Amino acid sequence: MENNKPGRRRSYVWLVLSLIAGICFGAVGMLLGTGRKPPKEFREVVDVNSDGIPERFVTLKYGIVERIDHDRNSDRMIDLVEDYSDGEVAMVRGDDNFDGKMDSWWKYKDGYVELGEFDTDWNGVPDYFVYSFLGVNQLGAWRPNNGSEILRVEIFEGGVKRKEYRSSNSDGSFDDVLEFDSFGQVGKTIRLEKSLKLEDLIDKHVVKTKKYVVK
Numbered sequence: 526m527e528n529n530k531p532g533r534r535r536s537y538v539w540l541v542l543s544l545i546a547g548i549c550f551g552a553v554g555m556l557l558g559t560g561r562k563p564p565k566e567f568r569e570v571v572d573v574n575s576d577g578i579p580e581r582f583v584t585l586k587y588g589i590v591e592r593i594d595h596d597r598n599s600d601r602m603i604d605l606v607e608d609y610s611d612g613e614v615a616m617v618r619g620d621d622n623f624d625g626k627m628d629s630w631w632k633y634k635d636g637y638v639e640l641g642e643f644d645t646d647w648n649g650v651p652d653y654f655v656y657s658f659l660g661v662n663q664l665g666a667w668r669p670n671n672g673s674e675i676l677r678v679e680i681f682e683g684g685v686k687r688k689e690y691r692s693s694n695s696d697g698s699f700d701d702v703l704e705f706d707s708f709g710q711v712g713k714t715i716r717l718e719k720s721l722k723l724e725d726l727i728d729k730h731v732v733k734t735k736k737y738v739v740k
């Protein structure tokens with residue numbers, strides 16, 4: 526009987542080791558099965574109108590949308606790009622005359638357009654700048670080709686143009702203000718007591734909160 530004791534001890538040791546090994550393999554298997562990470566980069570191609578030409582290309586990083594490219598007119602050239610930051614849209618660029626050059630840029634903050642820039646003479650450089658609050662237009666500045674001269678500044682109320690500031694001598698400050706009624710009809714022109722600069726008009730007419738500071 527006593528001779529069997531070492532053999533029994535060895536059996537217990539093997540049993541315990543087998544159990545530990547089983548638990549370890551099981552745990553690793555579970556981790557591999559459930560903790561699978563999304564791929565670092567993945568591109569989803571979508572044929573929106575089923576014409577055989579893909580129109581939407583979604584780039585995801587670790588499962589989060591990073592960018593969406595659109596070909597809205599199916600000419601195989603990208604004409605709208607949405608850039609995302611932390612899963613939220615941050616910037617949208619558009620080629621609205623489909624000539625291959627971007628001509629509109631919308632900068633977003635917390636899901637709303639904050640600043641829109643538009644190239645109105647199709648040379649790739651913005652000429653018209655629109656400041657918005659919660660996506661509603663408030664102030665538009667005409668500055669051809671992002672230059673130093675500002676031709677005029679429009680003020681919107683409820684998205685409708687109600688004022689237009691103009692300069693009498695193109696010195697970069699505004700002396701006159703034209704008023705419009707609720708239906709876009711031109712009213713009277715008022716000479717300002719003190720001329721104003723674009724920064725003054727932004728301070729005066731663009732709603733800002735701590736959260737929505739327009740730069």
Ligand SMILES: [Ca+2]
Pocket residue numbers: 595596597598599600601602603604623
């Ligand atoms: Ca296109």
Ligand SMILES: [Ca+2]
Pocket residue numbers: 620621622623624625626627628647
């Ligand atoms: Ca264009």
Ligand SMILES: [Ca+2]
Pocket residue numbers: 644645646647648649650651652669670
């Ligand atoms: Ca331009």
